[in-house]
Amino acid sequence: MLHVKHLVKQYPNTEHLSVDDLSFSFEAGKIVGLLGPNGAGKTTTISILCGLIKDFNGEVTLLGCNVKTKLQDLLHKISIVPQQIALYPTLSCKENLMYYGRLYNIPSKSLKIMISDYLEQFGLHDHADKQIKNYSGGMKRRANIIASLLNKPELLILDEPTAGVDVQSRSMILQFLKDFNAKGNSVIYTSHLLDEAESICDEVLIIDHGKKVIQGTPQELIAAHQTDNLETLFLKLTGNTVRD
Amino acid sequence: MKRIFATYIKEWQLIRRDLGGLALLFLMPVLLITIMALVQDAPFKDYKDLKFEALFLNQDKGKVSQSIKEGLLKSGQFILIESIDQKPLDLNLTRKLVQDGSYKLAIVIPAGTTAEIVNSANQIANEIGKKVGIPGSLPHRESRDSLSIDVMFDPVSKPTFRVAILNAIDKFTTRIQADIVLERIGKLNGGEGEGQDTSFNFEEKLHALSVKEVSSQQQKQKISMMNSVQHNVPAWAIFGMFFMIILICENIINERTQGSWTRLKLIPGSFSHILIGKMLFYVLLGIIQFYLMLMVGVYLMPYIGLPSLHLSETPFLLLIMVWSIAMCATTFGILVGTVFKTTQQALPVAAMSVVILSAVGGVWVPVEVLPSILKNISLISPMRWGLQGINNLLLRESCWQDILQPVSILLGGSVITMVLAWWVENRRKG
Numbered sequence: 151m152l153h154v155k156h157l158v159k160q161y162p163n164t165e166h167l168s169v170d171d172l173s174f175s176f177e178a179g180k181i182v183g184l185l186g187p188n189g190a191g192k193t194t195t196i197s198i199l200c201g202l203i204k205d206f207n208g209e210v211t212l213l214g215c216n217v218k219t220k221l222q223d224l225l226h227k228i229s230i231v232p233q234q235i236a237l238y239p240t241l242s243c244k245e246n247l248m249y250y251g252r253l254y255n256i257p258s259k260s261l262k263i264m265i266s267d268y269l270e271q272f273g274l275h276d277h278a279d280k281q282i283k284n285y286s287g288g289m290k291r292r293a294n295i296i297a298s299l300l301n302k303p304e305l306l307i308l309d310e311p312t313a314g315v316d317v318q319s320r321s322m323i324l325q326f327l328k329d330f331n332a333k334g335n336s337v338i339y340t341s342h343l344l345d346e347a348e349s350i351c352d353e354v355l356i357i358d359h360g361k362k363v364i365q366g367t368p369q370e371l372i373a374a375h376q377t378d379n380l381e382t383l384f385l386k387l388t389g390n391t392v393r394d
Numbered sequence: 395m396k397r398i399f400a401t402y403i404k405e406w407q408l409i410r411r412d413l414g415g416l417a418l419l420f421l422m423p424v425l426l427i428t429i430m431a432l433v434q435d436a437p438f439k440d441y442k443d444l445k446f447e448a449l450f451l452n453q454d455k456g457k458v459s460q461s462i463k464e465g466l467l468k469s470g471q472f473i474l475i476e477s478i479d480q481k482p483l484d485l486n487l488t489r490k491l492v493q494d495g496s497y498k499l500a501i502v503i504p505a506g507t508t509a510e511i512v513n514s515a516n517q518i519a520n521e522i523g524k525k526v527g528i529p530g531s532l533p534h535r536e537s538r539d540s541l542s543i544d545v546m547f548d549p550v551s552k553p554t555f556r557v558a559i560l561n562a563i564d565k566f567t568t569r570i571q572a573d574i575v576l577e578r579i580g581k582l583n584g585g586e587g588e589g590q591d592t593s594f595n596f597e598e599k600l601h602a603l604s605v606k607e608v609s610s611q612q613q614k615q616k617i618s619m620m621n622s623v624q625h626n627v628p629a630w631a632i633f634g635m636f637f638m639i640i641l642i643c644e645n646i647i648n649e650r651t652q653g654s655w656t657r658l659k660l661i662p663g664s665f666s667h668i669l670i671g672k673m674l675f676y677v678l679l680g681i682i683q684f685y686l687m688l689m690v691g692v693y694l695m696p697y698i699g700l701p702s703l704h705l706s707e708t709p710f711l712l713l714i715m716v717w718s719i720a721m722c723a724t725t726f727g728i729l730v731g732t733v734f735k736t737t738q739q740a741l742p743v744a745a746m747s748v749v750i751l752s753a754v755g756g757v758w759v760p761v762e763v764l765p766s767i768l769k770n771i772s773l774i775s776p777m778r779w780g781l782q783g784i785n786n787l788l789l790r791e792s793c794w795q796d797i798l799q800p801v802s803i804l805l806g807g808s809v810i811t812m813v814l815a816w817w818v819e820n821r822r823k824g
Contacts, residue, residue: 200660225662236653240411241404252400253661253668281411297657 151178151305151336152199157208159194159360168194169206170360176353178213178304181327181337183351183368185344185384188393191360192340193233196307199338200230213304229303233310235290236297239283243274243293246282251300261300268296273322288319295323306330308339312346324350348372348380358388397663401671408645409679415641419679423634423687424694427627431700435622446559449491449500449546450474451483456508461570462543466501471562474501492546499551499559502544510541511574519578532578543567627691627703628784629757632777634687635680635723636748642676642727643740651736673724680720681713706787715787715797718804719780725811726776732815732822751775756782779803 152175159169169191176182186192197203198210201221210217215224237246244265251261269275272292282290291311298306308327312320327337327350341347347354348368356363364371364387368380377383409415450466452459466472476483478491488500516532523530545563547556649655658668691703706712727744734740752758754768755777761769772778783800786792 202656202660222662225660230657230660232653232656234653234656236657238404238408238649238654239652241407245404245407249400249404250657250661253397253658253663255396255663301661 151180151213152176152182152338153209153211154195154199155209157195157198157206157210159191159198159203159206167360169198172208172357172360172362174355174362174365176336176338176355178336179331179334180352181331181339181350183347183354184338184340184357185347185354186340186357186363187388190358190388190393192357193309194360195357196230196309196338196340200228200307201225202230226301227303228305228307229298229301231295231298231306231308231311233313235282235294237282237290237293240281242279242281243269243285243296244278246293247297247300250297254301256300264300265296268299272296272326286316288315291315291319291323295326303335305336305338308337310340310342312341312343320346344381344384345379354380356384356387363387397667398671398674401668402675405645405672405675409641409675412641415644418640419634419638419683420686422637423630423683424690426630426633427687427690428694428698430630431622431626431695432698434626435700445471445473446499447473447475447497449483449488449497450476451485451488451500451502452476453485453505454503454507455505458508458511458570458574459503461573462503462507462567465566465570466563469562469566489546492548495548495550498548498555500546501563502546504541504544506538507541507543510538511571512578515571515574515578518575519581522579532581621701623691623695623700623703624789625760627687627695628788629752629777629781631684631687631691632719632780632784633748633752633757635684635719635780636726636751636777637745638676638680638683638723639727639730639748640741640744642724643731643734643744644737645672646728646731647734647737647740669728673721673728676724676727677717677720680723681716684716684720704788708787708792711792711794711797712784712787714801715780715783718783718801718808719776721808722776722780722804722811725808725815729811729815729818732818752777754778755780776804776807 154175155173157169157172158167160167172191172195184192184195194203198206199212199217201217201224204218212224213227215221215227217224237243238249241249247265247268248261251265252258256264265278266275269278272295274289274292274296277285277289282293285293291314295308295311298308306327311327312323315323324346327339331337339351351368353365353367354371355365366374372379372383375383375386377386409419448466450463450472452463463474466474475497478487481487485502488502491497492500513534516534520531520534522528543563545560547559646655649658659665688703688705692705693702696702730740730744730747734743752775754764754772755761755775756764756772757777761772761778761781764772779800783797783804786796786800790796
C-alpha cells in the first residue's frame with residue numbers, strides 16, 4: 151500500500167536534511183504510527199506522502215499511485231487531517247463542511263445526508279450551526295476530522311489528531327479510527343502520545359533526524375528491546391535530550 | 395463551475411460576518427467621498443463663484459470710489475467691510491488685520507482717485523474730440539505718476555487666489571474708467587447729452603465681441619465641468635476598490651495560517667477553480683462598491699450643497715472600465731496576500747501602498763497638477779489609469795478606443811500580478 155524509497159528532502163537555505171534517505175513500506179488496512187521527537191521529520195514526511203511538498207528526491211507510491219506522477223488520482227483516495235484546525239473560524243461547522251464537500255463535487259443531497267451522519271457520529275449534531283470559533287478544542291478537532299472524511303478516503307493521514315483534547319474527545323477520535331480501520335481503510339498518524347500509539351497502532355515507524363530508526367509492531371519492538379512499553383523504547387532509541 | 399460557485403458562496407459567508415471588513419468596503423469610501431468632496435469644493439470652484447470678505451478703505455470719498463464700491467458689491471464676489479467695532483478703518487489697522495490673517499484681503503482706494511480718473515478721462519475725451527472734429531475741451535491737468543488701487547493679501551494666501559482677485563478688480567476698474575471716458579466724451583460739447591440718441595448703448599456696443607465658453611463635444615450642448623464631486627467621487631471610489639486589497643490579503647493569509655489553504659490544495663481538481671471563485675467574488679464586490687459610490691455622488695452630494703455627479707452616457711463601457719479596475723485591485727490583493735506570511739506584515743504594506751499609489755495616481759489631486767517627476771511615477775499607479783479611463787467616460791465624449799489603453803494596462807497589470815503571485819506561491823512550497 152505504501153512504499154517509500156530513498157526519500158530525501160532538504161528545505162532551501164538550510165544545511166541539514168529534513169528527511170535523510172528514508173525507506174519503508176506498509177501493507178494496506180493497517181493503523182500505522184509515524185513517531186519521532188520534535189524536528190524528526192514527521193510532518194515533512196506526511197507532507198510529501200500527500201503531495202503537498204513536490205520538490206523531493208526518492209520515490210513514493212501510495213495505493214498504487216506515484217505521488218509525483220499520479221497525484222490527482224491519489225488525492226481521490228486519501229485525505230489528510232492537518233495538525234491545525236483547517237476550518238474557517240467564522241463559518242459554522244455545517245457551512246465549512248458544505249464548502250469542502252462541494253469542492254469534492256459531491257451532489258448537495260448526498261452531501262447533506264453525509265454531513266448529518268458524521269455530525270451525529272462525532273457528537274456535533276446539536277452544534278452544527280455554531281461558528282467554529284465558538285467550539286471547544288475537542289469539538290474543533292472532531293470537526294477537523296469530519297472535513298477530511300467527505301471524499302470517503304481509503305487512507306487517512308492524521309497529524310497529531312488528539313493533541314490538546316480532553317479525554318472524552320480523545321476516546322471518541324480513537325474509537326473512530328478503529329472503526330474506520332475495521333472497514334478495511336488505512337490510517338497513518340503521528341502523535342507524541344506513545345501510550346495511545348501503542349494501544350491503537352498495528353505497526354509503528356520511529357524516525358529521528360530524518361532517518362528511520364526502527365519499524366515493527368509495538369509488541370514485537372517492546373519485546374525485542376526488552377522494554378516495558380513503547381515510551382521507554384522510544385526514549386532508549388532517540389535519547390533523553392530535549393528537542394526544540 | 396460548482397467549485398467556483400461554492401468558493402463564491404463561502405467568500406460571501408465570510409464577508410457578511412466581518413462587520414469591520416464591510417465598514418471598510420462601504421462606509422469608508424462614502425465618508426472619504428463626502429469629506430473630500432466638501433474639503434476640495436472651494437479649490438475646485440472658480441474664484442468667481444466664491445464670496446470674499448474684503449476690508450475696504452476708501453480714502454477718496456469721490457464719485458469714482460463710490461462707483462467702485464457699488465460695483466464691487468454688485469458683482470456679488472465681495473462683502474466690503476469699512477469699519478471694525480464701529481470704528482472706521484485706517485491704513486495701519488487695515489495692514490494689521492490682513493497681516494495677522496483676520497482678513498484675506500484689503501482694497502485701498504487712495505485719496506484723489508476720482509480726480510485722477512476724471513482728469514485722465516478728460517484728456518482722452520479731448521484727444522478723441524480733436525481727432526473727430528468735435529469742438530470744445532474739457533479741463534485737465536498733468537497726470538500724476540503712480541496712482542493705484544492697492545490690494546493687500548494675507549501672506550499665506552495662494553498665488554492663484556491673488557491673481558484671480560487682482561484680475562477681477564482690474565477688470566472691474568477698467569470698466570469703470572471706460573464708462574467715465576464715455577461720459578466725458580458725451581460732455582465734450584458742453585451739454586449733458588441733450589439732443590443725443592439716449593437709446594444708443596455705448597457699453598453694449600463696446601462688448602460686441604465677447605468671450606464665451608462652449609462645449610468641445612460635438613453632440614453635447616451641456617458643458618461637463620470638472621468640479622469637486624466629478625473629481626472626488628470616481629477618484630475615492632477607485633481608492634475604496636483598492637482598499638479592498640486589505641480584505642483580500644487578510645483572507646488569503648488567514649487561510650494559509652489557519653490551515654485551510656493546505657486543505658484546499660489537497661482537494662483533487664484544479665486549484666484555479668478556487669482562485670477564480672475567490673477572484674469572481676471580490677471583483678463583483680468591487681464593482682458593486684464602485685456603483686454604490688456613484689449613487690452617493692448622484693443622490694447624496696446635492697443634499698450637502700454640492701453638485702450632482704454627471705454620469706457616463708456609455709454605461710457598458712463604464713462597466714468594462716470598472717471591471718478592469720476591480721480585476722487589478724483583486725489580483726494586487728492576491729499578490730500581497732501571497733508574498734507576506736503574516737497579516738502584521740501585510741496589512742501596513744497594503745494600506746501604505748494603496749495610499750502612495752493613490753497619491754501619485756491622481757486621487758488626492760488631479761495628475762495634471764503634480765510635479766513632472768510624480769507625473770512620470772504615476773504611470774505605474776493602476777489608480778491613475780483607472781481614473782483616466784473613468785474620466786474619459788464621465789467627462790469626455792469617449793468611445794471604446796479611448797478606454798482601450800487604460801483597460802489594457804489594468805488587465806495587463808492583473809496578469810503580471812497573478813503570474814508573480816503564482817511564482818511566489820510555488821517557491822514557497824519548497
